[in-house]
Amino acid sequence: MVSTLLFFGFSILAVAGALGLVLLRHPMNGAMSFIITLISLAGLYALLSAKLIFAIQLIVYAGAIMSLILFIIMFLNIGEKDLPDESGRWLYFIGGAAVITPLAMFLLKVVGRLPAGDTVIVGDGFGSVKGVGTVLFQDWLLPFEVVSILLLVALVGAVVLAGKREGRA
Amino acid sequence: MIANYLSLSVILFCLGLLGVISRRNVFTVFMSIELMLNAANLMFVAVARLYESMDGHVLALMVMAVAAAEAALALAVVILLHKHKGNLDTNVFSLLRG
Amino acid sequence: MEHNVNFLAAIPMLPLVGALILGVLHLLYCKGIRFSEKIYGILACIGPALATVMAVKVYFNLRLFPEETRFMVQEAFTWIQVGEMNISMGFLADPLSSLMLLFVTFIGTLIHVYSVGYMAADENFPKFFSYLNLFLGSMLILVLGNGPVVMFVGWEGVGLCSYLLISYYSTDTENVLAGNKAFIVNRIGDLGFVLGMAFLFWGIGSGGFDYLSLRENAHQLTPAVGLAVCLLLFVGATGKSAQIPLYVWLPDAMAGPTPVSALIHAATMVTAGVYMVARFSFLYVEVPLAGTIVAWTGILTALLAAIFGCFQRDIKKILAYSTVSQLGYMFAGVGVAAYSAGIFHVFTHAFFKALLFLGAGSVIHALHHEQDIWKMGGLKEKMPITYATMLVGALALAGCPLLSGFFSKDEILFMALASGHWGVWLIGLLVAVMTAYYTFRMFFVVFHGTPRDQHAYDAAHESPKVMTVPLIILAVGAAFAGYLNIPSIFGGHLQVSHWLAPSLAEHHPHVSVWVEIIAVLSSIAAFAGGIYIAWKKFGTVSAEEPIYTGLKNFAYHKFFVDELYHYLLVVPYQFFGRTIWKAIEPFVTDGPVKFAVWLYGALAEAFKVVQVGYVRVYAIYMVIGLSVLSVVISRSLNL
Numbered sequence: 001m002v003s004t005l006l007f008f009g010f011s012i013l014a015v016a017g018a019l020g021l022v023l024l025r026h027p028m029n030g031a032m033s034f035i036i037t038l039i040s041l042a043g044l045y046a047l048l049s050a051k052l053i054f055a056i057q058l059i060v061y062a063g064a065i066m067s068l069i070l071f072i073i074m075f076l077n078i079g080e081k082d083l084p085d086e087s088g089r090w091l092y093f094i095g096g097a098a099v100i101t102p103l104a105m106f107l108l109k110v111v112g113r114l115p116a117g118d119t120v121i122v123g124d125g126f127g128s129v130k131g132v133g134t135v136l137f138q139d140w141l142l143p144f145e146v147v148s149i150l151l152l153v154a155l156v157g158a159v160v161l162a163g164k165r166e167g168r169a
Numbered sequence: 170m171i172a173n174y175l176s177l178s179v180i181l182f183c184l185g186l187l188g189v190i191s192r193r194n195v196f197t198v199f200m201s202i203e204l205m206l207n208a209a210n211l212m213f214v215a216v217a218r219l220y221e222s223m224d225g226h227v228l229a230l231m232v233m234a235v236a237a238a239e240a241a242l243a244l245a246v247v248i249l250l251h252k253h254k255g256n257l258d259t260n261v262f263s264l265l266r267g
Numbered sequence: 268m269e270h271n272v273n274f275l276a277a278i279p280m281l282p283l284v285g286a287l288i289l290g291v292l293h294l295l296y297c298k299g300i301r302f303s304e305k306i307y308g309i310l311a312c313i314g315p316a317l318a319t320v321m322a323v324k325v326y327f328n329l330r331l332f333p334e335e336t337r338f339m340v341q342e343a344f345t346w347i348q349v350g351e352m353n354i355s356m357g358f359l360a361d362p363l364s365s366l367m368l369l370f371v372t373f374i375g376t377l378i379h380v381y382s383v384g385y386m387a388a389d390e391n392f393p394k395f396f397s398y399l400n401l402f403l404g405s406m407l408i409l410v411l412g413n414g415p416v417v418m419f420v421g422w423e424g425v426g427l428c429s430y431l432l433i434s435y436y437s438t439d440t441e442n443v444l445a446g447n448k449a450f451i452v453n454r455i456g457d458l459g460f461v462l463g464m465a466f467l468f469w470g471i472g473s474g475g476f477d478y479l480s481l482r483e484n485a486h487q488l489t490p491a492v493g494l495a496v497c498l499l500l501f502v503g504a505t506g507k508s509a510q511i512p513l514y515v516w517l518p519d520a521m522a523g524p525t526p527v528s529a530l531i532h533a534a535t536m537v538t539a540g541v542y543m544v545a546r547f548s549f550l551y552v553e554v555p556l557a558g559t560i561v562a563w564t565g566i567l568t569a570l571l572a573a574i575f576g577c578f579q580r581d582i583k584k585i586l587a588y589s590t591v592s593q594l595g596y597m598f599a600g601v602g603v604a605a606y607s608a609g610i611f612h613v614f615t616h617a618f619f620k621a622l623l624f625l626g627a628g629s630v631i632h633a634l635h636h637e638q639d640i641w642k643m644g645g646l647k648e649k650m651p652i653t654y655a656t657m658l659v660g661a662l663a664l665a666g667c668p669l670l671s672g673f674f675s676k677d678e679i680l681f682m683a684l685a686s687g688h689w690g691v692w693l694i695g696l697l698v699a700v701m702t703a704y705y706t707f708r709m710f711f712v713v714f715h716g717t718p719r720d721q722h723a724y725d726a727a728h729e730s731p732k733v734m735t736v737p738l739i740i741l742a743v744g745a746a747f748a749g750y751l752n753i754p755s756i757f758g759g760h761l762q763v764s765h766w767l768a769p770s771l772a773e774h775h776p777h778v779s780v781w782v783e784i785i786a787v788l789s790s791i792a793a794f795a796g797g798i799y800i801a802w803k804k805f806g807t808v809s810a811e812e813p814i815y816t817g818l819k820n821f822a823y824h825k826f827f828v829d830e831l832y833h834y835l836l837v838v839p840y841q842f843f844g845r846t847i848w849k850a851i852e853p854f855v856t857d858g859p860v861k862f863a864v865w866l867y868g869a870l871a872e873a874f875k876v877v878q879v880g881y882v883r884v885y886a887i888y889m890v891i892g893l894s895v896l897s898v899v900i901s902r903s904l905n906l
Contacts, residue, residue: 065203
């Protein structure tokens with residue numbers, strides 16, 4: 001009972017945040033809405049017994065990534081005049097909604113086809129740090145290492161891209 | 170029951186798609202992409218709960234790592250573009266015009 | 268019944284290989300690598316000389332066989348194999364082709380030797396001999412071919428070489444136009460030949476398309492198809508051998524060098540039509556009407572050409588019309604079914620006409636390319652050898668008793684009378700008078716009397732040995748070749764007719780001795796009459812250059828036939844071409860092409876709209892695609 005209530009509460013917050021992101025003009029405002037979405041998603045992960053993911057979501061996504069985005073938004077000092085002219089966006093919204101609707105219907109139908117039934121009650125170890133760690137370092141070791149290299153590449157790339165350059169316009 | 174989570178994931182994904190195609194502001198487009206990634210994450214975790222397998226969690230972790238890397242690089246590019254054109258409008262960059 | 272040998276193919280190959288080698292040498296010559304003219308001359312004459320030796324060998328080989336089996340065949344390779352048509356590149360040596368082979372190779376070699384002297388200072392020396400060898404090779408293929416298709420290969424080859432050699436002095440447009448005219452008129456005749464071959468194949472071709480098989484199956488042809496074949500093949504002959512209505516190219520062909528006129532347009536190529544009719548004697552014998560048409564066409568051509576020859580002033584043109592006239596005689600001969608008489612006249616005519624042309628060439632060479640007889644005169648003392656040999660040739664042409672021309676021409680006229688063709692005989696006699704007249708008109712004006720152009724006369728001298736020796740050899744042939752076919756009235760045995768009998772389907776009519784006596788006496792009278800008139804007009808006095816008026820002027824302008832053809836055929840054809848070029852082509856052929864080009868351009872412009880350059884828009888395209896795809900999938904899965 002409580003879980004259902006929580007679920008609906010978090011869902012509504014998530015959708016509202018997403019709508020805010022898409023509809024609001026200033027990216028700062030949009031970023032704030034997005035943070036609401038991220039936090040409600042974290043709550044949804046908790047409802048799904050994904051303890052580690054819930055924590056990681058809050059720390060990495062809402063904490064690190066959004067901080068970075070907010071930092072850059074503030075760094076660029078965006079005022080009203082810097083914002084692009086988006087007067088025609090309602091047309092695009094309606095048109096886009098029209099185009100995306102069939103896709104959404106299709107995907108919803110596919111999702112509804114999954115076998116229904118109550119979910120099983122899982123044990124304590126499900127979704128815990130120990131459980132995820134065991135799977136990560138045993139079955140998924142190679143992707144783990146590859147992702148580390150990916151992060152290294154991203155680090156180097158970011159430094160190269162945004163660093164000072166001599167003799168370059 | 171899980172179907173609700175999956176439907177929510179689809180709705181968030183489509184909202185993100187809507188944001189990508191209809192907004193011109195670079196930051197909004199980027200954050201809409203992140204929204205789509207999150208929707209995918211939600212679907213991974215929900216299905217992992219359904220089938221009692223923690224592979225979904227691991228995948229969600231990978232997605233988050235990739236999203237972080239992508240965020241760093243994309244924002245570096247945004248800074249460079251801002252330095253170049255002084256503009257945050259995606260419509261300005263139209264060298265691909267045929 | 269025939270014998271298979273393997274050396275026949277070498278006979279045409281020898282001059283063809285020579286042509287190839289000389290062609291390569293000419294390319295080197297143009298690049299600056301030059302040898303002495305002697306080397307080119309020797310290389311050029313080796314092929315024909317060896318071919319002559321092999322022709323003699325063929326003759327002696329054939330003599331060893333009994334009469335019914337005097338055939339030697341060689342099938343080199345299978346050429347065309349389509350359905351029922353199975354044509355191989357093969358060669359046939361039988362009495363007829365061996366006779367043709369002998370004089371073609373012999374006279375060909377003599378003229379090659381003569382040309383080494385005549386073309387001495389020419390700047391394209393190797394090219395001339397390459398073409399001349401190519402011609403000889405094609406003529407040998409024509410003569411030795413074992414079926415109409417192989418003959419046609421040689422037929423086309425000699426036509427090509429005729430064009431190449433007529434327009435040899437290609438820096439002058441007139442010569443090139445003359446070459447074009449020869450080739451195009453020839454082509455029109457060739458159309459008739461091809462149609463004739465097609466009908467022949469349709470009729471009896473399934474039994475094999477070579478002469479021996481065709482001869483066996485000839486009786487299977489229906490009369491209508493047989494007539495069509497004979498007449499269509501004869502159309503080809505009118506083109507190649509310059510009969511009415513396709514003779515107009517031969518006088519213009521005199522624009523080529525004189526040895527070319529001698530070899531091609533007197534001795535060999537133009538006789539190919541007569542050879543063809545004789546080869547198909549088994550067909551013409553079945554359709555007498557075709558023979559009559561051939562004979563009348565021939566004799567009328569002889570008359571027309573003789574009239575023209577009486578008024579010409581260019582020495583080569585006189586000889587050209589004389590050739591057309593004598594060819595008319597030959598066709599009259601084969602038309603009245605006297606095939607061996609016609610071929611015998613081909614044989615003797617080759618000697619004395621080649622002699623006359625080469626002699627004319629000697630005169631032209633001595634006078635530095637002067638060809639108008641009204642600028643010559645009194646060359647008797649200055650060029651004795653040329654004078655003597657040309658006298659022999661002129662007498663032979665006119666039909667002087669005891670020389671070759673008399674025997675061959677008399678045989679034709681006798682056969683015409685004996686087979687009942689009175690009209691042909693009478694016109695033939697008239698033409699004989701005119702032949703003697705115009706021949707000696709030319710002879711007396713050129714060699715007797717006082718020189719009309721003193722400057723040219725002083726510069727004249729006898730030609731070098733390399734040119735006079737062939738003249739002498741040909742004179743001997745012109746004088747004595749007739750003795751090979753003396754009729755019984757003179758105590759002979761008609762050896763040539765007997766030799767040719769296995770190849771030809773000939774029947775000798777039996778008539779009383781008086782018919783033959785009448786024919787002989789009237790021929791002698793015609794010769795004497797013609798010479799007497801010419802002597803009176805041109806021999807006794809040094810004739811003045813005449814001015815022609817009225818009918819004579821009309822004859823001098825060759826009855827304006829060339830102009831008639833021009834306005835009747837050439838001008839409308841050019842108008843037709845121009846109309847298509849200006850009016851039809853822009854719409855019919857250019858129109859759709861231009862429209863297609865414009866259409867592509869328009870479509871490209873239309874599709875360019877999609878390439879806006881904004882990545883966002885491309886993402887929208889992707890989403891649209893995705894949603895369409897999802898609709899399609901949900902439809903197909905019945906979701």
